[in-house]
Amino acid sequence: YTRYEMLDLVVIDGRARGIIARNLVTGKVERFAAHAVVVGTGGYGNAFFLSTNAMTSNGSAALQVYKKGAFFANPAFAQIHPTCIPVQGEHQSKLTLMSESLRNDGRIWVPKKKEDAEAIRKGKLKPTDIAEENRDYFLERRYPAFGNLVPRDVASRAAKERCDAGFGVGNTGLAVYLDFEEAISRLGENVVRERYGNLFEMYEKIVDDNPYKTPMMIYPAIHYTMGGIWVDYELQTTVKGLFCIGEANFSDHGANRLGASALMQGLADGYFILPYTIQNYLADQIRVPRFSTDAPEFEEAEKQINEKINRIMSIQGKRSVDSIHRELGLVMWDFVGMARNKKGLEHALERIREIRKEFWSNVFVPGKADDLNTELEKALRVADFIEIGELMARDAILREESCGGHFREEHQTEEGETLRNDKEFAFVSCWKYNGEGEEPSLFKEMLAYEFVERDQRNYKA
Ligand SMILES: Cc1cc2nc3c(=O)[nH]c(=O)nc-3n(C[C@H](O)[C@H](O)[C@H](O)COP(=O)(O)OP(=O)(O)OC[C@H]3O[C@@H](n4cnc5c(N)ncnc54)[C@H](O)[C@@H]3O)c2cc1C
Structure with missing residues (x-):
């Protein structure tokens, strides 16, 4: 049946x-x-x-x-999951989850300065143009003990808070970065590929962006009831x-x-x-x-x-x-x-x-x-x-x-x-x-x- x-x-x-x-x-x-x-x-x-x-x-x-x-x-x-590929526009009928495991090594951030976030939204700056000292790793800042591994509801609300305050990225401003630059330099690209290669590939197919080179963009979405x-x-x-x-x-x-x-x-x-x-x-x-x-x-x-x-x-x-x-x-x-x-x-x-x-x-x-x-x-x-x-x-x-x-x-x-x-x-x-x-x-x-x-x-x- x-x-x-x-x-x-x-x-x-x-x-x-x-x-x-x-x-x-x-x-x-x-x-x-x-x-x-x-x-x-x-x-x-x-x-x-x-x-x-x-x-x-x-x-x-x-x-x-x-x-x-x-x-x-x-x-x-209802549960909202922090690591989903952000909404792209009106054509979508569903959202794609990027696995939670990515937060083991990925670091979540938005620009510290509103003008940088705005320039990124307008396509005038790329995330890789933002110097380390101008990045706000807001989960690490707010939750030093757990950092990027705080539970889903906490990570989701923190991302929303930053985006609502005008620091969001992507063309809609409703996205934050999930960055593997530090993990790649610490572990090497091969280790990162072994751990998350399938997810990186999936992300690239959907977003047409290479997460080994530029940070992924994520935003919370409804996931579970x-x-x-x-x-x-x-x-x-x-x-x-x-x-x-x-x-x-x-x-x-x-x-x-x-x-x-x-x-x-x-x-x-x-x-x-x-x-x-x-x-x-x-x-x-x-x-x-x-x-x-x-x-x-x-x-x-x-x-x-x-x-x-x-x-x-x-x-x-x-x-x-x-x-x-x-x-x-x-x-x-x-x-x-x-x-x-x-x-x-x-x-x-x-x-x-x-x-x-x-x-x-x-x-x-x-x-x-x-x-x-x-x-x-x-x-x-x-x-x-x-x-x-x-x-x-x-x-x-x-x-x-x-x-x-x-x-x-x-x-x-x-x-x-x-x-x-x-x-x-x-x-x-x-x-x-x-x-x-x-x-x-x-x-x-x-x-x-x-x-x-x-x-x-x-x-x-
Ligand atoms: C992308 C994604 C990743 C996830 N990853 C994890 C994970 O890593 N670990 C984890 O623990 N959980 C995960 N979850 C949650 C977990 O997968 C679900 O909670 C779980 O599959 C629910 O199982 P279920 O059998 O209760 O319902 P479902 O798997 O939703 O199955 C319900 C079935 O009932 C059918 N159905 C619905 N209505 C009717 C109807 N009226 N008549 C006949 N059939 C009907 C549906 O078609 C479906 O086949 C994830 C969920 C998603 C969406």
Whole structure:
């Protein structure tokens, strides 16, 4: 079933009993019955339009199960990765990640003088023209103990801070340098090539610049979503018989994620937890006979999906799916991205509502529904990204503190670092869907620390 996309969850008597999926080749909407359903459909970073995620990664399945009763936890918690190839212009549909490992040897800097940065942006100076004493290695300066190896959220915010202050490079001013000059002189070009040759080659192919000779340019981008479907320790959601694993659930990372831990979670959930816990559930179901897909719940779910598809196909408006997705992504990036504040988030909520209206009245999907139709696939996902975007903004407004990847500008230390408020916000926010046009309800799962003490992060000393 590789070319199938799940479009809805079927719940019978409060238990997950199957799914509705669309055959992406024929366009046929089909029913699948099961004693339990496992959702492992990845994160929702593509709500931002431009992200490092694969194009088929989408939050649709998570949103569908949320609408069928599964709680959505911490939707605001998204990770921004500092070392992505910067946005080049309006033609892009995705961003490329330069591996984190590059920060082992690369040094991140911007010009110390604004006039140098401006001259670089205008193409009048090259980075190699900037003398060593006129370079600001801002991570080494701000975080002497960790330097270029500070965690992703810290490195990302520091790069944004420099660019916002007018020191950014590249033609947009939204880029900083990742420089290997020192590593090459210390280790030799061959060692650097052995360590990072494939990445340098990839960079050169995309940017048409040789990173052995001139520093790479990087800028933060959306990379991972820590929030997701709420699960218990058995990886079961608030809908009985519905399990959620991997990036699609909220379980392991809190407000932040350290490098490599996502694949570890994928392995842990898929190999070590679910195969055992799902048996606990199925053991009780052993006397329940197979379900027929003729059950009225299947019929109703399929009917609703077909109605949704027909509604989208019948709009025949003037906007392409991508143009609406891009508009949503810009709102998400500007107001629900690396730095958030109440006013901006409220503005984002307003804009997202406008975008929803625009989508449902002016989207154009060519072709037919009962055929291969990638525009229709995208449209179904964008409809869901709009809902996810709204939920993210709502959750980010609620959380009046900064923690991990969630940075509220109103809540920062004098040095611009995250300022948590454990007294009021040491909880997982769990959102329950209440129907179209209704506000979701918030449930709080309080965090209890038995073996470790909570503390403020410090990468300076
Ligand atoms: C560029 C990049 C580099 C990364 N590097 C690392 C790393 O070095 N270390 C690390 O730990 N993590 C890394 N990550 C994160 C890690 O790869 C992901 O978190 C992890 O792959 C998530 O696994 P998953 O199985 O939960 O979801 P995914 O790998 O996203 O798989 C979900 C699958 O579900 C499918 N799907 C989605 N919706 C539906 C639907 N409705 N119906 C049917 N199928 C659907 C998708 O097509 C996809 O095949 C990286 C991520 C990116 C983007």
